[in-house]
Amino acid sequence: VSDAEKKIQGFCKRRQYNEAASIFEGLVHVKAPLRIKLEIFNTMINAYGKMGNLVMAKKTFDRMLNRGLKPDLFTYAILINMLSKAGEVREAIDAYESMRGEGIAADAVICSTVIKVYGSVGDVDKAQAIFQEKRQDKNMRMNAVVYGTMIDILGKAGRYSEAFALFDEMEEEGIEADAIAFSTIIDALYKAGKHDEAVDWYAHMKGKGVAPNLGTYNILINIHGMRSDLEKARAMLADMQSANCKPNTVTFNTLIKIYGEVGDIYNARCVWKDMIASGCSPTVVSFSTMMNLHSKLGMHEQALAWFAEMERAGILPDVTSYTIVIASCSNISDVHLAQKFWDRMTGEGCRPNCIVVAALMNVYRRAGQHAEALEVLARCIESGLEPDTHVYNTVMSIHKDMLQPEKLLSVFEELRQRGCRPD
């Protein structure tokens, strides 16, 4: 048994989950139940989760309970993280609650995991409440991960001043910021429009002796590139390589986007080739970036070709890639094709969000089909969509085009009544 357990852990460490699973299943199916360690169950629940096989992950959890093993902090952290990443937020929170019910005190890992769950569904205040509670808790040893998670959540919610303040408080409390914490704050500064400060903080980080990692370099390449300072972006890429960091798919995607922003399709394609040559596999984001840049430059057919190319590569389109091709149909006012993509998307069980809805409405609007645009929305609201500010903005634009100022104003009223913030 212990040999098999070692093999399972070895395979999991190398992300070879299928191999681990077949050994594990062999162990569990032995007639006379063998004693398998709790940590092996934890490892396998995590492995099944990483394979995207929630059913087996849950089954493994049940098998663990059936053998009289009690879940520990690792088990709960794995469950909460896995469920939340699979979109089962309710169940993730239930797992956290049952852990508390068992009288198990959360540690820093559970704390960061749980606040991220709340952050990911936009409940920043709940995340903040848990964070503050754990921070007061004398038995809780906070670390840079928990602070970094909270800082990131605040930044993504646009609550920048709170994010920056928390970073300072972290340092005041004697918790040393690591490379990821610095990267988080640098990116938040950039997204808050404080580009110079972001770059200053990069220098500050190095001055403190914290070595930038691949993610940090990617963030800086992005900052310089989005300011159209290709010189500095390329310099960062060179710094990255001299620091022995190999560019990854995110690096290449960032570079492709940057060239797209400046209309340099030639170099965007060169980066794509470099990416392949360096052994990085393009992801759905890589293809979407290519689709989008062609669409934005008016090359609708090319955008569609990249979509087809993605499918040939065996990559499933997601909501964002559908949004891009749907929006691209505006280029030639092809409402039929846009609608076809929409139907395919919903047919594949991909739940439309506010962004695609607004995109499709806009295709109809640009084609002068205002009533159809409003119909799209009406149908989505019927199936439970909660319009956001962007969707309301689109509706107002439609009424603007239709020269209906009173309707426009009444939509604005509705927006406020529904608790959306005008931007």
Next chain:
RNA sequence: GGGCUUAGACCGAUUCCG
């Protein structure tokens, strides 16, 4: 008493204005 299994940052989409 310890180790092992768990958590955080970076890339793509919609409206308006600039």
